[in-house]
Amino acid sequence: MHAPYEVPRISVANTPLAKTDTDLIIIPIAQDRADETLAALDSAIVGDVRSALQRGEFRAQPHELYSVRTTAQGWRASGVVFVGGGNRQEICAERLRRMVTAAARVAHQQKRPRIAWADVEPGVLTAAARAEIVADGAVMANFDNGFHKSRNNNGSQFFIREVVVLTADNAGNGARNGQALGAAVNHARMLINEPGNYLTPRVFADKAAEFGSVPGVTAEVLDEKQIEALGMGLFLGVARGSAEPPRLLTLKYTPANAPAGKMLGLVGKGITFDTGGISIKPSDGMERMKDDMAGGASVVAALRCIALQGLPIRAVAVVPMTENMPGGKAIKPGDILKGASGLTVEVNNTDAEGRLILGDGLWYARKLGATHLIDVATLTGAVVVALGKITTGVWGTPQPWVDHVLSAADRAGEKVWPMPLFEEYREQLKSEIADMLNSPGRPAGAVTAAMFLKEFAGDGAWAHLDIAGTAWAEESKPWQPKGATGTIIRTLVEVARGGFPEEKIR
Numbered sequence: 001m002h003a004p005y006e007v008p009r010i011s012v013a014n015t016p017l018a019k020t021d022t023d024l025i026i027i028p029i030a031q032d033r034a035d036e037t038l039a040a041l042d043s044a045i046v047g048d049v050r051s052a053l054q055r056g057e058f059r060a061q062p063h064e065l066y067s068v069r070t071t072a073q074g075w076r077a078s079g080v081v082f083v084g085g086g087n088r089q090e091i092c093a094e095r096l097r098r099m100v101t102a103a104a105r106v107a108h109q110q111k112r113p114r115i116a117w118a119d120v121e122p123g124v125l126t127a128a129a130r131a132e133i134v135a136d137g138a139v140m141a142n143f144d145n146g147f148h149k150s151r152n153n154n155g156s157q158f159f160i161r162e163v164v165v166l167t168a169d170n171a172g173n174g175a176r177n178g179q180a181l182g183a184a185v186n187h188a189r190m191l192i193n194e195p196g197n198y199l200t201p202r203v204f205a206d207k208a209a210e211f212g213s214v215p216g217v218t219a220e221v222l223d224e225k226q227i228e229a230l231g232m233g234l235f236l237g238v239a240r241g242s243a244e245p246p247r248l249l250t251l252k253y254t255p256a257n258a259p260a261g262k263m264l265g266l267v268g269k270g271i272t273f274d275t276g277g278i279s280i281k282p283s284d285g286m287e288r289m290k291d292d293m294a295g296g297a298s299v300v301a302a303l304r305c306i307a308l309q310g311l312p313i314r315a316v317a318v319v320p321m322t323e324n325m326p327g328g329k330a331i332k333p334g335d336i337l338k339g340a341s342g343l344t345v346e347v348n349n350t351d352a353e354g355r356l357i358l359g360d361g362l363w364y365a366r367k368l369g370a371t372h373l374i375d376v377a378t379l380t381g382a383v384v385v386a387l388g389k390i391t392t393g394v395w396g397t398p399q400p401w402v403d404h405v406l407s408a409a410d411r412a413g414e415k416v417w418p419m420p421l422f423e424e425y426r427e428q429l430k431s432e433i434a435d436m437l438n439s440p441g442r443p444a445g446a447v448t449a450a451m452f453l454k455e456f457a458g459d460g461a462w463a464h465l466d467i468a469g470t471a472w473a474e475e476s477k478p479w480q481p482k483g484a485t486g487t488i489i490r491t492l493v494e495v496a497r498g499g500f501p502e503e504k505i506r
């Protein structure tokens with residue numbers, strides 16, 4: 001099998017825990033409500049964990065695990081593991097997903113093909129939201145980064161095959177949505193992890209078009225000639241240094257039941273490898289720049305989920321795809337490029353390539369009719385300085401649209417924080433000889449990158465998400481392996497679920 005993941009079957013059942021025939025039952029437990037949860041459980045299972053809690057050996061901290069044996073106790077499951085949640089009031093979407101993923105990753109490591117989640121700790125979420133997160137988290141845990149290793153288990157990988165959510169609630173829809181979301185996130189993570197020699201712009205375009213082509217979606221891939229005919233000089237300028245030709249991917253979702261006149265436009269940065277170009281990057285850590293298409297993979301995955309859920313909203317995903325390479329034909333610092341919108345840019349640093357391709361990408365999304373734009377990009381090292389690897393920065397206008405994105409991120413359990421677009425920052429973009437510079441210097445580097453994009457966003461609604469800090473995990477955590485995180489896909493789907501914040505935006 002040549003993929004790092006498989007999608008397990010997910011079902012919802014209401015069998016008593018002791019009678020559930022599975023390989024591992026996972027039971028969430030809140031630190032401040034442990035007694036309540038244990039009192040409601042079969043006494044055969046609670047003695048061990050109760051004394052561990054009393055001894056302080058297990059404290060039910062967030063995603064802390066405690067295994068108990070079941071064989072002699074009349075349970076059908078071969079294993080039971082408790083997963084801590086901290087205090088009940090803090091068990092929100094992000095916390096719950098990490099609890100699920102941490103426990104299910106252990107099941108994956110232990111090669112347990114069937115797992116069940118006991119929905120006994122409500123946290124602060126509804127039953128449907130919990131089922132979605134449990135399914136999503138379990139699918140995400142079923143991911144094995146090592147699939148390119150020729151000696152990975154003699155070529156045979158292990159995957160969890162079956163996940164059951166044990167609940168009395170009618171949570172089937174939530175579980176199905178979560179399964180689709182987790183699968184899309186895994187697929188995006190696979191694409192993002194792929195090295196630059198495998199995932200060239202042409203390969204990325206083909207794979208993304210195939211992945212995004214679900215019922216209701218039409219895919220289109222434009223080649224370098226068609227891109228040129230559209231006048232996309234910024235995008236083509238970046239592509240010039242590469243022997244690999246660029247591609248422009250568009251996915252369109254136009255359901256019959258959608259309000260006319262409004263269209264969500266998702267624009268993703270699709271640099272399949274960023275060397276920096278002639279303004280070349282230092283070698284140390286440059287290998288990470290294979291993830292510079294994470295924004296592109298995310299918008300494709302999100303559009304796929306939006307269509308699979310049949311959400312009543314017109315949406316388009318646009319991904320300019322190219323390498324950023326130094327070559328005999330590469331653009332040079334000081335060159336001037338003219339984009340499809342007519343604006344000219346003095347390229348004082350060829351490593352600020354993301355904003356160039358996104359400038360033309362945003363223009364194209366508007367041309368296709370998008371009224372509410374969101375771009376997603378691993379755009380600046382400066383956002384990592386500002387927010388670290390914890391939080392995605394958001395910029396945008398008008399404020400109700402940014403607020404809409406922020407509340408969607410909150411429901412989705414992803415950390416996003418607002419950043420400023422004060423007019424005063426525009427000063428830094430000034431060029432002597434063109435409409436603007438692409439690299440306005442170190443101060444507020446993530447802000448001036450957003451100011452640059454704003455010039456291409458028109459006067460509809462626009463939000464920019466800089467995921468340079470959050471797209472890649474430098475080390476593995478209990479809830480995620482090292483590598484692509486698949487961040488922001490859930491937020492984008494949640495934005496679409498929320499529709500358009502009508503009256504407030506023109």
Ligand code: BES
Binds near residue numbers: 276352378440
């Ligand atoms: N892809 C990088 C941004 C990046 C840096 C992502 C580190 C992830 C980790 C982007 O194309 C870039 O090179 N940005 C430059 C912009 C500068 C030249 C204005 C940067 O941040 O240094």
Ligand code: MN
Binds near residue numbers: 274276350352353
């Ligand atoms: Mn760059």
Ligand code: ZN
Binds near residue numbers: 351
């Ligand atoms: Zn880049």
